[in-house]
Amino acid sequence: MKRGTNSLEVKKLNRNRVFRYVHSQSETSMPDISSALDISGPTVLTIINELKSAGVVKEVGELKSTGGRKAKAIASVRDVRYAVGMDITKNHVGFVYTDLDRKALEHERIRKPFRYEELYFQELAELLREFIVRNRIPEEKIEGVGIALPGIVDRQKNLLTDSHVLGIKEVSMEKWAAYIPYSCELLNDANAAAITEDVCCKRYDSNMIYLSLSNSVGGAVIFADEIKSNGGTEVSTENASMYMGNNWRSGEFGHMVIHPEGKMCYCGKKGCLDAYCSASNLAKLEDGNLRAFFEKMESGREEYRQLWNEYLSDLSIAVDNLRMCFDCEVVLGGYVGNYMGPYIGQLKDLVANKNIFGGSGEYVRVCGCREEASAYGAALYQIEKYISKI
Template sequence: MPYPCELLNDANAAAITESNRSRTCSNLVYLFLSNTVGGAIIFGNETGIVREAQEKDRGSVYMYKGNNWRSGEFGHMVIHPEGKRCYCGKIGCLDAYCSALRLADQTDGDLERFFREMEAGNQDLKKIWNEYLKDLAIAVDNLRMCFDCEIVLGGYVGSSMEPYIQEFRNLVAEKDIFENSGDYVYVCQYQQEASALGAAIFQIEKFIDTI
């Protein structure tokens, strides 16, 4: 390609999109629930420590990338040590329980059909969904304990969770040892093409910085 280009992780790009519309304009964890599970960690410019410790990504917002650029690999947190095998080879990873495929595989790969049939009264799918939410609540509670900030659910499943968000917050609240609340969990505000928009924002703001 005869143009400058960069590689940007899809979860990171989607997190950039959400951080532009963050309710607090501060810190957030973006949990990317698509065919694989990933995510990103965004810090607002609240302290000099963040500014000094992390590479500047965009404006006054900083994406934590880790020492080896492997931060946000939430899909490989172990939530069930004796559980299912993940595609990475480990046992019990979040990805094995909460990827979008966990649901879509029940309806021939069609995630929208999963929700339609569940809402139409399919009790087998409802049971799978309830198990999914319980596993997801374990992960979200762990992230809250680690980062103490907003958690945004994105990706294919996050984009479908608006009707179920209060039910999920109630599950999370049962695990909250500080506030007994799940109000820090939100559904992503961009349900479609969040990664594409985030990649565009990333490049546009880099260009603006050169003006």
């Protein structure tokens, strides 16, 4: 019994390895697959035939011959499945869709203030339907919908346990998906954005801390090699895993205290990072318009420049703390991260002065995806789940 189970698991693993290898190439051949994965030719042939029958790979002609019989060219079917990601914020809903190629095929952001009412959930489903129709996404090929939310999400229960931004607690996936005719899953918005960064924007295969600087401050911990801990790494990408913690609360960087007995945070503690480095601390000078804040600052408004310098100083404390804890790259995302590019040199100087191990602050950088990163990551999560089952 044990031997049969192990044999079945090995077969599943090899099938998934073969698909992922084919998917990583524009086209390949069975001899190349066999050589790259150290799997026998007959086994590769069997697996490829299974994948062809499943409709996830196909023959696309012949490879150029280097002598002898030409090998058949094999490629993955990248439009066999699609996934849609939604990002729910206090005032907007963002949409992204992708296929197995993992590229954002279209994105959209619609102003839609959140209301905890049945009508809102109905309207949410209608906006999703309109997005699908507008982009001519084949409904029968939609694998699922990922819903990114600002708050703590228990992935095991598919439950939004608490969202200060939306002002709600204990809202199940069934509530969000009541009018959506597809499989749905909830993700924390910072976690979803970190998936986007890891899959699409990561410069090299390494550990990463994603620090989301939006109207609340959060983040995610990405390990290049899977770390097991009491249910702690359920959210995974192809080459990395997200550490979720024992209680699904990892990455709550906004509640690290950077100024003991400082400003009051909404959580009830004093001196939390969120109280100093949320985007709203800057945008409050322009009635919530963050873009206007940076425009006014660049036009020479001294009050704005002073606030920004204080912001960077506080942020540098947090970045240095994260570096001391995790000794890896720190990526800045969220609303403020989108504007950080011109100022990253200034921040690097500040963190370099704090780093007891020296260096120039090279480990901190701005996120690569600046548009609908959370919605995109929620869609990517659905695609990765599909690929993992092949």
